[in-house]
Amino acid sequence: MSLFISLTLNGEARDVSIDDPRVTLLDLLRERLALPGTKKGCDRGQCGACTVLVNGRRANACLMLAAGLDGAQITTIEGLARGEDLHPVQAAFIEHDGFQCGYCTPGQIMSAVGLIAEGDAGSDPERIREGMSGNICRCGAYHGITLAVQEASRRMAAKEEGDAA
Amino acid sequence: MKHFDYVQPKTMDEALASWEPGASWLGGGTNLVDLMKLGVTQPQRVIDLTRIPDLGEITFQQDGSVRIGAMVSNAALARHAGFAQHFPMVAEALLSGASGQLRNMATVAGNLMQRTRCAYFQEETAACNRRTPGAGCDARDSDEELRALLGASPACVATNPSDFCVPLAALEAQVEVRGVNGTREIPFADFHLLPGDQPERETALEEGELIIALHLSAAAAGFARHARYLKVRDRTSFAFATTAAAAALRMEDGIITEGRLALGAVAARPWRVAEAEALLVGHAPDAALFGRAAEAAMAGAEAPAHLEWKIDLARRTAARALAMAAVGTPARMPALPASPFGQQNGDLAHV
Numbered sequence A: 001m002s003l004f005i006s007l008t009l010n011g012e013a014r015d016v017s018i019d020d021p022r023v024t025l026l027d028l029l030r031e032r033l034a035l036p037g038t039k040k041g042c043d044r045g046q047c048g049a050c051t052v053l054v055n056g057r058r059a060n061a062c063l064m065l066a067a068g069l070d071g072a073q074i075t076t077i078e079g080l081a082r083g084e085d086l087h088p089v090q091a092a093f094i095e096h097d098g099f100q101c102g103y104c105t106p107g108q109i110m111s112a113v114g115l116i117a118e119g120d121a122g123s124d125p126e127r128i129r130e131g132m133s134g135n136i137c138r139c140g141a142y143h144g145i146t147l148a149v150q151e152a153s154r155r156m157a158a159k160e161e162g163d164a165a
Numbered sequence B: 001m002k003h004f005d006y007v008q009p010k011t012m013d014e015a016l017a018s019w020e021p022g023a024s025w026l027g028g029g030t031n032l033v034d035l036m037k038l039g040v041t042q043p044q045r046v047i048d049l050t051r052i053p054d055l056g057e058i059t060f061q062q063d064g065s066v067r068i069g070a071m072v073s074n075a076a077l078a079r080h081a082g083f084a085q086h087f088p089m090v091a092e093a094l095l096s097g098a099s100g101q102l103r104n105m106a107t108v109a110g111n112l113m114q115r116t117r118c119a120y121f122q123e124e125t126a127a128c129n130r131r132t133p134g135a136g137c138d139a140r141d142s143d144e145e146l147r148a149l150l151g152a153s154p155a156c157v158a159t160n161p162s163d164f165c166v167p168l169a170a171l172e173a174q175v176e177v178r179g180v181n182g183t184r185e186i187p188f189a190d191f192h193l194l195p196g197d198q199p200e201r202e203t204a205l206e207e208g209e210l211i212i213a214l215h216l217s218a219a220a221a222g223f224a225r226h227a228r229y230l231k232v233r234d235r236t237s238f239a240f241a242t243t244a245a246a247a248a249l250r251m252e253d254g255i256i257t258e259g260r261l262a263l264g265a266v267a268a269r270p271w272r273v274a275e276a277e278a279l280l281v282g283h284a285p286d287a288a289l290f291g292r293a294a295e296a297a298m299a300g301a302e303a304p305a306h307l308e309w310k311i312d313l314a315r316r317t318a319a320r321a322l323a324m325a326a327v328g329t330p331a332r333m334p335a336l337p338a339s340p341f342g343q344q345n346g347d348l349a350h351v
Ligand SMILES: Cc1cc2nc3c(=O)[nH]c(=O)nc-3n(C[C@H](O)[C@H](O)[C@H](O)COP(=O)(O)OP(=O)(O)OC[C@H]3O[C@@H](n4cnc5c(N)ncnc54)[C@H](O)[C@@H]3O)c2cc1C
Pocket: A044, A045, A046, B024, B025, B026, B027, B028, B029, B030, B031, B032, B033, B034, B049, B070, B096, B097, B098, B099, B102, B105, B106, B107, B108, B109, B110, B111, B112, B113, B114, B115, B161, B162, B163, B164, B209, B210, B211, B212, B238, B239, B240, B241
């Protein structure tokens, strides 16, 4: 079987051939499209290391069959910065020490971008912790992660207000 | 993962025609793809339902009932303002399940059809009657905590892990299914089957049938002011229920006129007992009353010695859910949905 899908990957149109329906989005990104920023932890939806945005919503790439994604817009950690300008969530993670080893970090950051877009948590730390519970950090950097998401959420809301004014 | 043939039908007719024995329907894939990786499920063909039009709509009808398309995501349903206002405990249960990422992917139908989390079911080398009929049951004499206290059989002691299904049972949802012979509706109470001597038969769906929608009545929305879901788990968030309960009351002048109570994680389907609900009617909310109702709901519960605490925990979960429902539905979804921790109440919804 060979199947062609078209993706918008980090803003760029890509035609991808899928020769095996078992290929997940995670394996497609890492093994075939040279985008190893998205990490594989559990491969079972339990850790969040593989979080990417699919059509603007956060999802676990390890449980998605790539064959089903024709027409989808995918954003990975590689697609977040604008040149040298970091995304506000990336910058906040650095400022607040939102990591130690860094393995869970791409997933944490993509999940935070998704959570902020969902708009339910705002800068309430309890809602942020609940909203980020699909991302496990083995180093236990949770305190810094919560502060970083709070900060990024505040800055992005302020920027939006500024842009609207 | 075993090889399979992948199809993505564009219409319902095409989907029904692509069915063959040994095929699996694919929703969000959060359960199916996981089980395929483990080798627990080995479909010959995977039929992806995500491109069929009209399965993704939430429609309120003239009479106040709602029809929820099978492919609506768990997150979209929980966040739909009209839905969450009319059926707050369903939204709360959905938001207490899995993670933000998984809820974006998981569908309504997939949630109803998700398989048990029994560890021996998921372990290919263990004996499991549900996975391999006649193989035996390694869970029965194990220390597995996700074990049924009610409605179990010598063949299988697994539980249904869904949070969503617990309030759906309490509110008497209807499941609309479609097969080559047409469409039919299945009352929620008949949808999930107890194991008996055929634990491999899990639902009332026939071969080749698929879920196309879920219905909740206008009467079910009548509980919106006093409806809560409570879920006890090993960690604060992102864990399956150890015990859970959905409680809904209709009150007039401080007196309960109708009560609904369903327990989760204690049986192979959400557990609802008519006598327990009847006890509530005509009384003012009261801890002793809720204790008696919880006792009645758990009548006949059995557990091995090391799990007796779970019977007690299930009773207390039910009594506490009733007490929370009596206080009233919070105006805003709690920061920790369905959790016994954190701020529970605050402003109450007067819808
Ligand atoms: C790490 C993790 C944690 C979780 N925690 C929770 C939790 O706390 N609470 C909870 O309730 N759930 C939890 N879940 C389970 C999750 O809710 C289910 O996996 C999800 O709801 C399944 O939906 P899906 O659309 O992804 O289904 P799929 O994986 O696509 O399918 C699941 C099953 O449904 C069948 N199916 C799909 N669509 C249809 C249809 N239209 N008609 C008939 N059959 C169909 C499939 O063939 C398959 O057998 C968790 C899952 C994971 C991976």
